[in-house]
Amino acid sequence: MSPATAPPRDARAFRLLRLDVATGAMAAGDVDDLHTALRSGDLLVVNDSATLPGSLWGCLADGTPLEVRLAGAQPDGAFAAVLFGTGTWRQATEDRGAPPAVRVGAALIFGDLVATVTEVDAELPRLVRLRFDRDGTALWDALYRLGAPIQYSYLDDPLDVWDVQTPLAGRPWSVEPPSAGLCLRWELIRDLRRRGVAVARITHGAGLSSTGDPRLDARLPLAERSDVPAATVTAIGATKAQGRRVIAAGTTVVRALESAAPDGHLQPATGWTHLRLGPTTPTRVVDGLLTGMHEEGTSHFDLLTALAPTATLRRAVAAATAHGFRGHEFGDLMLVA
């Protein structure tokens, strides 16, 4: 499947493959088919996280250039981050220069913003924790002034911070867009609600999707910040009580909800989650998933196998490819339900 090479100018343009898990039936259409695919009484749960500009180009104190990709804020206010060496965003990350070695205490300089390395991963020294020289609104000001969204080498043009926001974005917890939410325009939400489909929210910070370093990619997803509010837990309970379906808009929503139900009993939760989902971890809360097209071998594909058999998913991806669907961050969608 070839990647979408630009963010969509019109969120109605996303294509949608509907996959019926029970029968294996598939139908290709567009995103507005959600109006018929979702039924009155169903609950769509969306991720309202905004995407911060997670890519910072700067240098070490001795002038060695580097790129830092933030991987999410940590409970103590530090950030997890991954270091990249020389090159440009147009190169695949695996073709970039080796990241410079850093030690705890090293200063990373991004214009007038400075971060200090507070931790270096023992196995993978390019995975670090760092602390900026300011916090609160002063840090947000600096990040948005000096940073840029994490870029993808297959895109035609570099991304602006406007390109990576979903229409429902609030708290800036994600470092890459929770991309299934890009299609959730206000009109669609309004019309679904008018037709009796309930809509609820969680906030989940989507982390790095890929680093080009196989050993690091094997550890993804890293811990992600997650908030499942009480109102959403109530809405899910009401939906289940009616025998209706809970549909997650994006893999981050699955991760948030399943993390908040460790023993199958969903509760309001706020914190960081390490949960990994796969074929041996069937979902307990989520009945269906609206998701981008994910390729086998990625942690996102593994998560899909918690909802549908691998062979069925393979057939769905093949069918979508045959229909000309596009993949990756700004690609088309699949409803697995």
Add this chain to the structure above:
Amino acid sequence: MDLNAQRIVITGASRGLGRALALELAPRDTRLLLVARDPDTVAGVAAEVRDRGGHAEIVAADVGDKHAIHAIAAAAHATLDHVDALIHNAGTLGPPSLRPLAETACEDLQRAIDVHVLGPFRLTKALAGPMLLRRRGLIMHVTSDAATEAYPDWGAYGASKAAFDQLSRIWAAELDGTGVRFLAVDPGEMDTALHHQAVPDADRASLAQPDDVAARLVARLGQPAPLASGSLLEVQR
């Protein structure tokens, strides 16, 4: 919507009505994010808010700058958690004195449109999504009768404020029934730096004080009689 105990973003918060609203809201258990271009002035207003027992954070940004919008939105959601109300109060006269349209530089009209039309349009786009999800939010457009009356020499200001008013009405129509409500507010003539710049020889004693207008506006919003989304509230009438 009663603004007590709400989380509120105010643009143009360093002077005039914006500052007055921040101080009026300070003792009302609100949490404020104050936006203005000059960091020192807006920091001073935030300090005044805190002196009155209020909570205020600041962002130094120009709402007419597209690149600043998501920085404002990020700071708002990160520090307030969510936004209950957004007050589009930032305004500009443009050049130092009012001029007839024929003598208005294209760049000055462009600047008025950036601040009064594109800025508020973008900031609403960046802040109203979570309001829609929560089915609750108020977005206020602080306007002027120059948006409807054809005052000579107020061309850049008046034409851009007319578009600003229309944004409020069309947003209201498009989001009708979603819980996100819009209100245009005409504060009337006030004794502010902007008014002094526009009408230097005005009799200041005849002008309303921004503090009084802010108090009347907040009191009216707190009354049970609802104001229809998309309507215009003339504070001094």
